[in-house]
Amino acid sequence: MGVEFLKIKEVDEAKEIINEKFNEYYTPQPEVIDISDSNNRITFSKIESKIDFPPFNRSLKDGFAIKAEDSYGVNEENPKKLKVIDFLEAGSFSDKTVELGKSVEISTGAPIPDGADAVVMVEFSNRAEENSELEEDEIEILTSVTPSQDIGQKGSDVKKGQVILDENILLNPPKIGVIAAQGINTVNVYKKPKVGIISTGNELLTNQEELKPGKIYDVNSEMIKAGVNNCGAEGRCLGIVKDIYDDLKTKIQESLKECDILLCSGGTSAGVGDNIRDILDELGEVYIHGITVQPGKPTILGVVDGKIVIGLPGNPVSAIVIFNVFVAPSIKKLAGFKEEEEQKTIKGTLARRIHSPIGRMQYQLVRVEDDTVYPIFKDSGAIFSLASAAGYTKVSKQTELLEEGEEVEVILFN
Amino acid sequence: MGVEFLKIKEVDEAKEIINEKFNEYYTPQPEVIDISDSNNRITFSKIESKIDFPPFNRSLKDGFAIKAEDSYGVNEENPKKLKVIDFLEAGSFSDKTVELGKSVEISTGAPIPDGADAVVMVEFSNRAEENSELEEDEIEILTSVTPSQDIGQKGSDVKKGQVILDENILLNPPKIGVIAAQGINTVNVYKKPKVGIISTGNELLTNQEELKPGKIYDVNSEMIKAGVNNCGAEGRCLGIVKDIYDDLKTKIQESLKECDILLCSGGTSAGVGDNIRDILDELGEVYIHGITVQPGKPTILGVVDGKIVIGLPGNPVSAIVIFNVFVAPSIKKLAGFKEEEEQKTIKGTLARRIHSPIGRMQYQLVRVEDDTVYPIFKDSGAIFSLASAAGYTKVSKQTELLEEGEEVEVILFN
Structure with missing residues (x-):
């Protein structure tokens, strides 16, 4: 009984250790x-x-594939008569060759036939029905075009082998x-890292159970799973375990076989029935036990069998805040996200003052309406505050008071 | 041959018709x-x-549940000795009643036993091992507490029936x-609306096929499916159909049985092999054929069997822009998203001038680096521009030119 706390870690120190341990034990994997x-x-x-791409020279317009030379000097007053030797829709190709005086009617996207080097848009042509001097298999063009005009050249968009x-x-x-x-x-x-999630506590019920005296429903499993999934990883709820040393130890060992990272919640303090620290000491090594934050001081990081096990506080508000601040960035990084995509923040004006304990970084849940930031003050066990909380505001450990009207940054829950 | 265009629609008019038709034919559904x-x-x-919630009065601290009255006047100089009659961990409950002079040792989260009305934190108590004058089943408390202190009252966070x-x-x-x-x-x-997606065109291959002369790979199916999914709907690729009237007609009829909304791409112009308009005229009613935009003019909206069928341009750049501008907002709304969540935008400075046709709203693809916006000028058939495009900038139909250095808004692809 009475596990010794490691020297309690400052926020930046804890973040650095977590980042280091993730770098030491994991490499991003492909899939x-x-x-x-x-x-x-x-x-x-x-x-x-x-x-x-395009994989062949293709027409960019509906019209007639011709030799550009045939159109030189052509305009509405001096049209040029051409024979139509084939018709090409997109997806088909012609074995005919376009020579001077000939053309192939062509649809957008169809391959330019051999011999042709330009396309005259259908708008600049007449058919027999528009000019009675033309035969059925003749057209006249009414404009001049330059070589390559309205042709998408093979490979002009992308060349084979190009990144x-x-x-x-x-x-x-x-x-x-x-x-x-x-x-x-x-x-x-x-590849999405597989993150196992365990809730510990004799008081916890699954949502398949009836409420019983002294019991409450497990919040952290589903909440942390959703948080993990939002990091681009794959959260797996592995169940609820009672605060019984051997049960919890066995569960941790089994769980580590089916995930890359294990997140436990509850049982991280130094009180009766708080076994996580002792178990991690027995099975592996503990690097963090306690961070100078509020809420969530009794946070644990250990390594067992080359895998990181994190002990989050059992209190759901503490658990989700600690998850967001300390765990999510490393999971996101392992999942391939860049740092700048890590945290969405907004700025606003504080509607009420926030008192904060000196010596601890405080993460204060806040509600946001337009640009006004309302701190949500509640008992430590309150969960309902999470319904309206947009995120949290940091109050540094040197700050005892943020005054009403101050501009603060809110880190948004995602 | 030669379907008549309906009177071509202005952008706002088209948006309004699409919005109206969605409202007329669909109601958001629950699941x-x-x-x-x-x-x-x-x-x-x-x-x-x-x-x-909490479902019972519970201790907010590790300590001793007592009658507050027992602590009045108590301090370190005047401790009070109490008998410990039970020990309660979270998740268990006691059938004992706390009377004056008695206490129950209690863990955070455990239910307050009958008779007790306050908790003294363990830090403000001594046990036998700390004070040899105490018996094994005795403690002394060193502080006074008020009724309700460190108790989370039943229903104090949320009352049954509360929203x-x-x-x-x-x-x-x-x-x-x-x-x-x-x-x-x-x-x-x-519920996620089910959105069917069909690509039409004789030139299209699936990614399971070898490249053949005159053919290209289907781009729109996978691209539009991803776009649909990002709207909170469920995109279903229903395949590629050739531009053969009866085949396409049958495919549209069959597809409508398994989706709520149908998006076709290709075959929307008025050229040879562009059948969508005629088919929708035969099967139902067409409300839009043609919008004063660039790219994407030949966009179609029809209703068949009480379901909306949209004909997107076959050109992938046009298809994704038209989808984002005209279709995505209505799908998102049907999927429950609020309008303000519809489009993410950023502002930046134009690196080069953009020429734009008078009389059409132009959606110009742009690349964004820091705060600089680079227009991407490419052939209409170019797809690779989508690799670097962050989104698009609007150039209104009255504007012929946006100058280098102007501040523009970029609507981001999501």
Whole structure:
């Protein structure tokens, strides 16, 4: 009984240790997935084009493929009569060759036939029905065009072997379009780290159970799972365990087999039934036990079998704040997100003063309306405050008071 | 041949028609899902608490549950000796009653036993090992406490029947925590509209096929599906159809059976092989054919069997821009998103001038670096521009030129 706290860690010190331990024990992993599943995933490696695009010289307009030479000096007063030797829709191709005096009627996207080097738009032509002097298989063109006009040259958009997307790119619909244009059907992306989640506490019920005297429903499993998923990882709820040393130890050992990172909540203080610290000491090594923050002081980081185990406070408000501040950034990084995508913040004016304990960084839950920031003051056990909390405001450990009217930054929950 | 364009629509007119038709033919639908799947979904109805929270008077601290009266006048110089009649961890409960002179040792979260009305923190007590004058079953308290001190009263956080979350709330981890605390395991959320996606064109290949002469890979299916999914709907790729009237007609009829909304791309112009307009005229009614925009003029909106069918341009750049500008807002609204969540924008300075056709709203793809906005000028068939495009800038139909150095707004692709 009465586990000794390690020397309590300052916020920056704790963040550094967590970042270091993630770097020491994990490397981002790749995973090849179908393009259909690639939206909002992050490329792990560069993507190179497999083909020239367009893959052939193609018409950019509906009209007539001709030899440009045939059109020189042509205008509405001096039209030029051409024979139409074929008709090409997109998707088809012609084995005929365009010579002087000849043309192939062509649709947008169809391949330019051999011999032709320009396209005259249909708007600048007449057919037999528009000019009775023309035969059925004749047209007249009414404008001059230059070589290459209205032709999308093979490879003009992308050359085969060219990098079309870099690594570390968040895929969105247009970028998926660029990949699809290459006929590429799989993408190498950052693999989602598997993060196991355990709630500990004799008082906890699953949402399949009836409420019983002295018991409460488990909040942290579903809440932290959602938080983990928002980091681009895959959260797995592994259940509730009682605060019984051997049960919890066995559960931690088993859980580590099926996840990369393990998040426990509850049982992190130094009180009766708070076993996480002792178990991690027995199974591996503990690097953090206690951070100078409010709420969430009794936070633990240990390493067991080369995997990080984090002990979050059991109190749900503390758990989600500590998760966001200390754990989420490292998970996001492992999942391939860049630092600047880590935290969304807004600025606003404080509606009421906030008192804060000297010597601890305080994370104060706040509600935001327009640009006004309302601190939510509640008992430490209150959960309902999370319904209206937009996020939290930091009050540094040297600050005892933030005054009404001060501009503060709010770190938003995602 | 030669379908007549309906009177071409102005941008605002087209937006209004699309909005009206969505309102006329669709109502947002609810769906009951497991709390585990509720992250990033939107509540369709208010959620009421099923239970008081906390569900019982509980200790907020590790310590001793006593009658506050026993502590009056007590301090370090005048400690008070109390008998310990029970020990309560969180999750257990006691059938003993605390009377004057007695106490129950209690952990944070455990239910306050009958008779007790305050908690003395363990830090303000001594046991036998700290004071040899005490028996094993005795403690002394060193401070006075007031009634209710360090007790979380039943229902003090949330009362049974209270609204804990309103309708139209985007669920995130903390809000899921609030629901979980109630033992609620299902949530009534906005159902995802099912959006079918068809690509039309004789030139299109799936990514399972080898490249053939005159053919290109289908871009729009996967790209538009990702766009649809980002609107909170469920995109379903229903395949590629050739530009053959009867094939396309049958495909549209079959597809409408398995989706709420149908998006086709390609075949929307008035050229040879552009059948969508005629088919929609035959099967139902067409309300838009042509919008004064660049790119994407030949956009179609029709209604068949009470369902909206949209014909997007076949050109991928046009297709994704038209989808974002005209279709995404209505799908998002049907999926429960609020208008202000519709479009993310940033401001920046134009690095180069943009020429724009008078009489059409132009959506110019742009790349953004820091605060500088670079227009991406490319052939209309170019797809690679989508790799670097952050979004697009609007150039209104009265504007012929945006000058270098002007501040512009960029609507970001999501």
